Amino acid sequence: MRAHDQMRFGPGVPVPTAATPDWPAAAKRPRPWWRxxxxLLSSLLTLALLVVVGLYLWQRLSPLAIESATVAVPRPAGNRCDVTVxxxxxxxxxxxxGVIRYQWFRSDAPPGAILTEQVGxxxxxxxLILKWTFSGVGTTTETATVNIVEPAxxxxxxxxxxxxxRG
Structure with a gap:
């Protein structure tokens, strides 16, 4: 029996490696211009789609913000008695x-409850409307203040x- 015909087994016994065949180098063909x-068009279309989706999500996910608020009395009480303004x-x-959370402060009363208004x-x-009822004889000047709590x-x-x- 020759040495290379011996059978070996068990842990630590190296397995003889077989020689790998040499493959011929493939000739590299240039890609056709249309490919x-x-x-390129596929990459540009993908990039454009990502930009559009990103802008859409940015628009949809940005929160409600208050830019300004003013308070006015469109129809003052004038010289009328027992009137709601x-x-x-x-x-x-x-x-x-989003949602606006607010409350009214009147100078003649404690602060009102916190109210909500849905914004589409x-x-x-x-x-935001406050109905304020005045009654009796006399003259007064009061203050109405809206306090917006949320979003800012x-x-x-x-x-x-x-x-x-006098009547």
Whole structure:
């Protein structure tokens, strides 16, 4: 028996390696021009699609923001007695969907409850209305202030005049 015909087994016994055949080098053919053009257009289309999706998500996911708020009395009480006056806060937003949390402060009463107003997407102006009832004979000038708590704190106010001459 020859040495290379011996059978070996068990751990630590090396396995003889077989020689690997030499493969001929493949001739590299240049890619046709139309394949390069298709590849370039595909890459540009993918990039454009990613940009569009990114802008869409950025628009949809950015939160509601308050740009400004003003308070006014569109129809003052004048010289009328026992009247309800509308105090209107006009809130300008960035047009995003969200919730405005706010409360009214009146100079003749404790702070009101915190209220909410739903804002729809694309809605840039929101009206918050306080109905204030005056009664009796006399003259007074009070203050109404809207306190927006969310999405960002902001306040705006105005004076409300009431004059009821003697009956």
């Amino acid at each position: 390069r053009l298709v590849s 509308d105090v209107v806060a006009t809130v300008h937003t960035n047009g995003k969907r 997407r694309g809605q840039r102006t929101v009206l 704190p902001i306040q705006a106010g105005t004076r409300v005049a009431y004059r009821c001459p």
